[in-house]
Amino acid sequence: MPPFLNPTSLLLTTTLMSILIQSPNSLPTTLLTHPISTHLRFDSLSLSAASSDFGGIVHSHPSAVFLPSSPSDIASLLRLSHFSPQPFTISARGLGHSTRGQAQASAGIVINMPSLDSSITVSTDGMFVDAGGERMWIDVLRETLRYGLTPKSWTDYLYLTLGGTLSNGGISGQAFLHGPQISNVHELDIITGKGEMVSCSESANPDLFFSVLGGLGQFGIITRARIALENAPKSVRWMRLMYTDFELFTKDQELLISIKAEGEGWRLNYVEGSLLMEHSLKSNWRSPFFSEKDLKRIKKLAYGNEGVIYCLEASFYYDFHHGRNFSRADKTQMDQDIEELLRKLRFVSGFAFGNDVTYMSFLNRVHDGELKLRAMGLWDVPHPWLNLLVSKSNIMDFYIGVLKGIMKTSKSMGPILVYPTKRSKWDERMSTAIPDEEVFYSIGILLSSEMNDLEHLENQNAEILKFSDQQGLNYKQYLPHYTSMEGWKKHFGKKWEGFVEMKSRYDPKAILSPGQKIFAHPV
Numbered sequence: 201m202p203p204f205l206n207p208t209s210l211l212l213t214t215t216l217m218s219i220l221i222q223s224p225n226s227l228p229t230t231l232l233t234h235p236i237s238t239h240l241r242f243d244s245l246s247l248s249a250a251s252s253d254f255g256g257i258v259h260s261h262p263s264a265v266f267l268p269s270s271p272s273d274i275a276s277l278l279r280l281s282h283f284s285p286q287p288f289t290i291s292a293r294g295l296g297h298s299t300r301g302q303a304q305a306s307a308g309i310v311i312n313m314p315s316l317d318s319s320i321t322v323s324t325d326g327m328f329v330d331a332g333g334e335r336m337w338i339d340v341l342r343e344t345l346r347y348g349l350t351p352k353s354w355t356d357y358l359y360l361t362l363g364g365t366l367s368n369g370g371i372s373g374q375a376f377l378h379g380p381q382i383s384n385v386h387e388l389d390i391i392t393g394k395g396e397m398v399s400c401s402e403s404a405n406p407d408l409f410f411s412v413l414g415g416l417g418q419f420g421i422i423t424r425a426r427i428a429l430e431n432a433p434k435s436v437r438w439m440r441l442m443y444t445d446f447e448l449f450t451k452d453q454e455l456l457i458s459i460k461a462e463g464e465g466w467r468l469n470y471v472e473g474s475l476l477m478e479h480s481l482k483s484n485w486r487s488p489f490f491s492e493k494d495l496k497r498i499k500k501l502a503y504g505n506e507g508v509i510y511c512l513e514a515s516f517y518y519d520f521h522h523g524r525n526f527s528r529a530d531k532t533q534m535d536q537d538i539e540e541l542l543r544k545l546r547f548v549s550g551f552a553f554g555n556d557v558t559y560m561s562f563l564n565r566v567h568d569g570e571l572k573l574r575a576m577g578l579w580d581v582p583h584p585w586l587n588l589l590v591s592k593s594n595i596m597d598f599y600i601g602v603l604k605g606i607m608k609t610s611k612s613m614g615p616i617l618v619y620p621t622k623r624s625k626w627d628e629r630m631s632t633a634i635p636d637e638e639v640f641y642s643i644g645i646l647l648s649s650e651m652n653d654l655e656h657l658e659n660q661n662a663e664i665l666k667f668s669d670q671q672g673l674n675y676k677q678y679l680p681h682y683t684s685m686e687g688w689k690k691h692f693g694k695k696w697e698g699f700v701e702m703k704s705r706y707d708p709k710a711i712l713s714p715g716q717k718i719f720a721h722p723v
């Protein structure tokens with residue numbers, strides 16, 4: 201070994217060399233000589249960016265990265281693969297916020313979706329927005345707010361693409377009211393695995409429409425989505441309430457999501473919750489909320505409760521863009537309504553906190569945390585995240601076995617989210633697998649490996665899944681990851697047969713999103 205190369209840099213150099221050497225060879229000449237080949241990139245920077253993701257755990261090297269300038273470039277690429285005697289795999293990559301290589305394509309082609317850079321068009325009459333699948337939700341929000349309008353359902357973090365979240369679900373604290381993001385789509389433009397460009401909706405090509413929603417990128421590439429809009433609020437009352445008892449915390453969350461919808465009474469617009477661990481209160485990307493003084497009291501409360509308390513988060517939107525002015529009397533009424541609501545809840549007395557913030561800063565709250573973590577060099581660490589949807593009837597079993605059991609001594613950093621949502625707000629025809637109970641919890645164990653503890657966290661995840669299986673909990677993985685066909689079959693349950701049928705209809709050669717590791721090539 202040359203003296204200047206340590207094992208790590210040798211590994212790096214070898215990897216880069218193998219990327220460079222491998223690249224064009226595995227691709228057919230029909231592609232390399234086609235006019236769209238000018239959109240292919242083989243340089244090591246492009247290839248290594250497409251070989252990694254937010255998870256930082258899986259690294260599969262593609263043969264090339266494709267930078268489309270229009271949907272028809274993508275259609276040509278897909279047709280070239282589909283009709284080739286040796287089809288190559290293709291993965292749409294939004295921004296690579298996946299955690300297990302789902303947007304990667306080993307020895308295939310990764311499409312860098314942001315290259316499309318398409319426009320965002322708002323229809324104030326139709327109350328919808330048309331945006332490219334590569335556009336980020338933050339851009340959609342900025343554009344719709346220019347018209348005083350907004351999409352209804354969100355993710356906690358807005359620097360995700362429409363194509364990426366619609367391939368999964370898109371869940372946040374509004375989902376109990378409006379369903380996930382996939383429940384708020386009117387139309388999609390799709391390029392199937394056969395290279396066909398198809399517009400679809402509930403009434404036109406409904407099988408493709410519903411398969412793609414939550415379809416893990418398996419049936420086609422989303423190049424446009426039409427998303428439902430509503431009147432946007434200017435302001436948000438954002439509240440956090442502290443509990444020392446998990447059961448009371450969840451019962452109160454369930455109470456809040458059961459309050460009747462607008463027209464039938466007063467209700468909240470957003471309900472979430474999380475575990476606040478004494479050790480991770482400082483470096484939590486979700487907490488630019490408390491003053492230093494409050495943080496000290498909260499830490500003390502957690503210290504006296506075995507290091508953990510439960511934070512119920514709820515928001516109420518007010519002062520809307522379209523409608524009458526929000527008067528001082530309206531504000532007084534709102535304060536009274538909120539006071540009355542809080543009186544029904546069982547948080548620790550003196551531990552209710554509220555802030556009035558703009559709608560934009562409320563929705564974009566995680567970005568502040570991101571900037572903080574980036575500055576500390578803690579954003580680009582491995583993220584072995586585990587997301588589960590657990591039925592209400594099993595939430596206490598999960599709490600005792602996992603949160604209080606397996607994870608009791610965990611000192612790892614990162615938020616642990618726990619909040620309920622409603623099955624009736626999902627359309628059964630969509631691909632996403634969810635528990636078959638009306639109320640189920642979204643649980644995000646969003647830990648970062650900041651302390652060389654990746655192996656420990658991976659083992660912990662495996663133990664959590666083993667426990668949930670052995671106890672027969674009614675749960676599904678969200679942003680699922682399985683390595684065997686058996687795992688996927690069990691995950692999709694009675695949706696599996698339909699999922700396979702749609703795959704053989706729209707991507708029979710299993711070209712699309714190979715990083716999900718569902719189908720072998722060809723189906």
Ligand code: FAD
Nearest residue numbers: 294295296297298333355356357361363364370371417422
């Ligand atoms: P990518 O990771 O690039 O792609 C994800 C999958 O979708 C891949 O299989 C890819 O091939 C496919 N895909 C991408 N674009 C398209 C397209 N146009 N057409 C078809 N298939 C496509 N999720 C929630 O539901 N709620 C949250 O609150 C939430 N918060 C998050 C916070 C952070 C900090 C991060 C990193 C992720 C969060 N997520 C959340 C997860 C997020 O929804 C997924 O990572 C999702 O995949 C979006 O990321 P992306 O746009 O970068 O997609």
